Amino acid sequence: MKDYDVKKIRNIAFAGHNGSGKTSLAEALLFKAGASDRLGKTADGTTVCDYDPEEIKRKISISTSLAAFEYNDLKINILDTPGLFDFAAEMTEGIRAADTVMITVSAKSGVKVGARKAYDEALKQNKSKMFVVTKIDDKDANFFNVLTELKTVFGPTVCPVVVPVISGGKIVSYVNLIEMKAYKYDNKGNAVETDMPTAEISEKFEYRIDGLIAAISEAVAETSDELMEKFFEGEEFTQKELIDGIHDGMNRGIITPVVCTSATELTGIDMLLKEIELLLPSPEEANTAKTKEGKDVECDASAPLSAYIFKTVADPFVGKMSFIRVRSGKLSSNSEVLNASTGTSEKIGKLYTLCGKKQTEVSTAFAGDIVVAAKITANTGNTLCDSSKPIEFEAMEFPRPCYSMAVKAKAQGD
Known part of the structure; x- marks a missing residue:
């Protein structure tokens, strides 16, 4: 692997509730980027990130793993953290090394306490954040219920960027609100552009495409006086203005983008790779260490x-x-x-x-x-x-144990 300039690096911690799809998402990104020649599964013990014998046996992540790969002249470092609270210190370590925290939320089960903990830790460590709604292909998935819940729990910074179009209980396409394009996927996860929807995109009619476009424009307008003035004059933002606005808003903590994916079907994975490249801050742009x-x-x-x-x-x-x-x-x-x-x-x-x-x-x-x-x-x-300029970084704050036990020998010789 070649050396990379700081502008060409992205450091991302995957965090969220246990079972929300962090490891599977990492697997899909690695496969789609060509860093892995097969799409492994946690159930089979074949994923890149869960390689410890105990992880394979228990089908869970126990330790934070590093998966570095190349994509479009970028080096992307993924830190896949465990979701079980028994290993909360691993999440703290992973987030410390990252510049952005991708918080996974299952489209089936919604916002769980693990997502809240990950969000709070990202805030505490002053990291940019993105929500990835996973398992969008599940028969019980409901993206728009989850989007409403995200807005309720985490507030007005939540900004949808990639959303599904649902008809007859099935996803018929995905809309990239930055590109203003819709895509369908074949059974290999390859995207083909299709017609943009013109009205409601959810079956309960609570979300319309024009309303989502207005929401993303309003969020971007908040990032600068110049964009705010343009917004109030009724002018549409260019694609570059949307990208730069979300990029800046993420780094300042005033925009938290939301995307949706299916790791098993590879839908939305190509768009997520694009968002990593265009929206996420490089280490040079990210908030400073102390x-x-x-x-x-x-x-x-x-x-x-x-x-x-x-x-x-x-x-x-x-x-x-x-x-x-x-x-x-x-x-x-x-x-x-x-x-x-x-x-x-x-x-x-x-x-x-x-x-x-x-x-x-x-x-x-x-x-x-x-x-x-x-x-x-x-x-x-x-x-x-460097010995010529000594420096010591602030210490990590690990979760405090809430329960302690001791082992005592029954006899002196034991």
């Missing part, structure tokens, strides 16, 4: 090195592996850096980028990227930096 003293650290490749270890795992073959988000400068293999958290020197050996369990060795990681270092002594939460 030091322990509260100072902002810009994502600048020309600055001295600063990086943060957000996760540590024990690999049965490689040994201790430290997941690192590079904040500024560059981190090189076979180099020596300062561990600002301990005040000691740290020798960096090999560096890898991961796609699930697949490891690809890299020589350098630049500002904004996520890599894994093998067999270093530093621990989760430590800051690695």
